[in-house]
Amino acid sequence: MSISKEEIIHIAKLACLNLSEEEIEKYTKDMQEILEFANTVNNVNTEEIKETIGANDNYNVFRKDEVKQTVSKEELLKNAPSQDDGMFRIPKVIQ
Numbered sequence: 001m002s003i004s005k006e007e008i009i010h011i012a013k014l015a016c017l018n019l020s021e022e023e024i025e026k027y028t029k030d031m032q033e034i035l036e037f038a039n040t041v042n043n044v045n046t047e048e049i050k051e052t053i054g055a056n057d058n059y060n061v062f063r064k065d066e067v068k069q070t071v072s073k074e075e076l077l078k079n080a081p082s083q084d085d086g087m088f089r090i091p092k093v094i095q
Contacts, residue, residue: 001035003031
C-alpha cells in the first residue's frame with residue numbers, strides 16, 4: 001500500500017494544518033515508512049502462537065488471611081509527641 005501527496009494534503013486539511021511543500025514531501029515519506037512497517041507486522045506468521053492476555057495464567061492471586069501479632073496501642077502511642085484519651089494529638093489543620 002502506498003500513500004500519495006494528495007492523501008497527505010487531504011489529511012492535513014482535515015486536521016486544519018497548513019503544510020509547506022517540504023513538509024508534504026517529508027510526511028509522505030514518513031507515512032509510507034509507517035505503512036510499510038504495518039504491512040510487515042501484518043505479514044508475520046502467527047499460526048503457532050497462542051493468544052494471551054497476560055504473561056502467565058495466574059489470576060486473582062491473593063495472600064492468605066492470617067492473624068498476626070501486632071504492636072499494642074500503648075506501644076504505638078509512645079511515638080506520639082502528644083496524646084489525648086488514647087489517641088495522637090495533632091495541631092489543628094482546618095480553621
